[in-house]
Amino acid sequence: MNKFLQIIFAGFIFFSSSVLHALEVIEILGGKASQIPIAVMPFKSFGAQKAIGKINSVIKSDLSRSGLFYALDTRGVIAAPNSDKEVNFSQWKSLEAQFLIIGRIDFLKKEKVKVSWSLIDVYKQQTVLSGEYVGKEKQIRAIGHKVSDKVYERLTGSKGVFHTKIAFVEKYNNQKYKLNIADYDGYNITSLLDSKMPIISPKWSPDGKKIAYVSFEKEKPVIYIQEIATGKRKLLANFKGNNSAPAWSPDGKRLAIVLTYNTNSQIYLINADGSDVKRLIRSRSITTEPSWSPDGKEIYYTSNQGGGPQIYKFNLESSEVSRVTFEGKYNLYPSLSYDGKLLIYLTQDQGNFKVALQNLQSNQVLKLTKGPLDEAPVFAPNGHMVLFVYKDYGKTTKIGTVSINGLKIDPLPLGSRQVQEPAWGPIKN
Amino acid sequence: MKKSILLTALLGILVAGCSSTELQESQPLNPPQPELQSMLSDDNEGTAFTSPELNLLELRGNPLLAKDKRSIYFDFNKYVVKQEYMKIIQAHAKYLNEAPAANMKIQGYTDYRGSHEYNLSLGQKRSVAVKEALNSFGVDDSQIETVSYGKEYANLDCVEQNSCGEDRLADIVYTVE
Numbered sequence: 001m002n003k004f005l006q007i008i009f010a011g012f013i014f015f016s017s018s019v020l021h022a023l024e025v026i027e028i029l030g031g032k033a034s035q036i037p038i039a040v041m042p043f044k045s046f047g048a049q050k051a052i053g054k055i056n057s058v059i060k061s062d063l064s065r066s067g068l069f070y071a072l073d074t075r076g077v078i079a080a081p082n083s084d085k086e087v088n089f090s091q092w093k094s095l096e097a098q099f100l101i102i103g104r105i106d107f108l109k110k111e112k113v114k115v116s117w118s119l120i121d122v123y124k125q126q127t128v129l130s131g132e133y134v135g136k137e138k139q140i141r142a143i144g145h146k147v148s149d150k151v152y153e154r155l156t157g158s159k160g161v162f163h164t165k166i167a168f169v170e171k172y173n174n175q176k177y178k179l180n181i182a183d184y185d186g187y188n189i190t191s192l193l194d195s196k197m198p199i200i201s202p203k204w205s206p207d208g209k210k211i212a213y214v215s216f217e218k219e220k221p222v223i224y225i226q227e228i229a230t231g232k233r234k235l236l237a238n239f240k241g242n243n244s245a246p247a248w249s250p251d252g253k254r255l256a257i258v259l260t261y262n263t264n265s266q267i268y269l270i271n272a273d274g275s276d277v278k279r280l281i282r283s284r285s286i287t288t289e290p291s292w293s294p295d296g297k298e299i300y301y302t303s304n305q306g307g308g309p310q311i312y313k314f315n316l317e318s319s320e321v322s323r324v325t326f327e328g329k330y331n332l333y334p335s336l337s338y339d340g341k342l343l344i345y346l347t348q349d350q351g352n353f354k355v356a357l358q359n360l361q362s363n364q365v366l367k368l369t370k371g372p373l374d375e376a377p378v379f380a381p382n383g384h385m386v387l388f389v390y391k392d393y394g395k396t397t398k399i400g401t402v403s404i405n406g407l408k409i410d411p412l413p414l415g416s417r418q419v420q421e422p423a424w425g426p427i428k429n
Numbered sequence: 430m431k432k433s434i435l436l437t438a439l440l441g442i443l444v445a446g447c448s449s450t451e452l453q454e455s456q457p458l459n460p461p462q463p464e465l466q467s468m469l470s471d472d473n474e475g476t477a478f479t480s481p482e483l484n485l486l487e488l489r490g491n492p493l494l495a496k497d498k499r500s501i502y503f504d505f506n507k508y509v510v511k512q513e514y515m516k517i518i519q520a521h522a523k524y525l526n527e528a529p530a531a532n533m534k535i536q537g538y539t540d541y542r543g544s545h546e547y548n549l550s551l552g553q554k555r556s557v558a559v560k561e562a563l564n565s566f567g568v569d570d571s572q573i574e575t576v577s578y579g580k581e582y583a584n585l586d587c588v589e590q591n592s593c594g595e596d597r598l599a600d601i602v603y604t605v606e
């Protein structure tokens with residue numbers, strides 16, 4: 001497994017040669033050939049013939065979306081093994097599969113299922129990992145995501161994010177808005193808020209139990225914090241002027257917010273209970289879109305003090321400000337990876353809006369997407385994928401994932417919804 | 430002395446505008462210094478306005494002001510109040526000075542290009558620019574609130590329709606207590 005542990009991006013040496021803290025890397029020689037070929041067989045059902053959704057599709061989509069795996073087409077494979085003993089290793093080797101996932105679903109009483117699965121190393125001809133889950137039939141997708149997470153963690157060393165949730169704003173009927181949450185892959189959408197006025201900037205609390213957002217329901221932007229389980233919400237900030245851009249501190253106790261009073265957008269700190277507001281940055285220019293470093297010591301933000309929008313960072317101890325982005329005239333919407341080593345943001349490149357990825361140690365910049373109208377990129381909590389909004393060459397907007405190696409862009413199946421500003425929820429232990 | 434009056438007024442506004450916040454006494458907020466020179470276009474320097482064209486009766490008692498008397502339009506990525514709007518702004522200033530119970534909300538807007546939050550800030554720059562023009566005619570901040578809707582009401586087809594300029598504005602709205 002250790003031979004998978006070095007990333008080189010398409011001839012572009014992105015990281016120093018030592019393995020970075022908790023961010024595993026994969027040797028890429030180019031295109032599909034460098035992804036790990038994996039076959040995920042359909043799980044055979046025992047005890048009933050019910051249609052509960054194909055768990056192997058869930059696992060295939062998950063692993064494929066990550067950009068690190070190439071899921072083989074398993075239709076036409078004659079012998080579908082259900083246990084390790086049934087695996088014909090020479091057949092799988094000839095199909096060039098490196099790993100194989102097989103399993104079975106046993107239907108139990110009271111609409112429950114037991115899912116048993118194995119991850120098999122084709123070259124070593126042995127099972128490297130296996131497990132069993134019991135849950136309700138309707139939880140089959142969630143069980144599939146658990147399997148994906150276990151496989152991902154085993155093969156990359158990093159936590160999987162396939163069990164996580166996302167939030168996003170949906171505009172509908174031309175003038176109404178919903179704040180939705182869903183599985184990371186766009187399934188199981190539920191609405192937290194339905195409003196006649198715009199909703200922007202949803203942000204998950206670090207414990208995943210609350211969402212902060214900006215609502216215009218008071219005919220000006222104000223910030224709410226809403227508890228997901230109960231639907232109860234608290235007005236965090238309604239000062240004179242605008243109240244927007246909430247950003248939770250890594251310990252969840254404070255938020256950076258943007259207030260204007262009767263002047264320009266300035267960044268403040270406020271306790272999560274609404275007390276103790278204090279100004280952070282003094283500037284004659286716009287300062288907005290605060291985003292904390294994972295160690296809680298710096299806040300990255302957007303400012304137009306250099307003319308157009310660029311990203312800067314503010315050190316909370318020294319109050320020192322330094323500029324972070326230097327390429328191009330238009331860089332905004334900063335989002336940091338959980339280990340603080342990578343920064344993604346929106347950049348305008350020759351008129352096209354694209355997602356940029358910057359290594360904060362070397363300051364090298366890579367364009368992760370092509371545009372022309374990409375927006376609102378946010379990191380997955382393991383730093384391996386980015387969620388963003390893009391427009392097809394029609395009017396429809398889509399939310400999609402792009403893998404951090406740039407190899408896979410996949411939309412979420414949200415239909416024709418008009419969507420904006422996704423936020424990615426935390427990993428649950 | 431003027432500075433401390435402004436500071437007190439600003440602190441007064443802050444305390445009135447929020448429910449349970451105590452300001453950090455050790456970090457007093459500095460009142461913004463209006464940048465008159467940068468807010469007005471170049472050819473306005475030194476010009477004194479005499480009587481505005483607008484009939485004040487038109488403004489007073491007319492809750493819905495005509496669009497062309499309360500909307501100030503801006504160039505792309507800019508928040509400078511153009512010369513052509515100064516007479517309108519002066520008329521509004523006169524009204525506010527003569528009607529202390531009248532409160533004004535200035536709403537800033539942008540076209541759809543860019544992020545929601547950055548455009549909220551840009552819209553705010555526009556509403557603040559109009560406020561500062563009103564300040565220059567003697568209006569106090571206590572009668573004005575500046576807010577922004579950013580790109581939330583922008584026309585997504587403005588490029589095709591060549592109408593993006595219509596989305597870049599600051600609107601004046603009155604409430605009377």
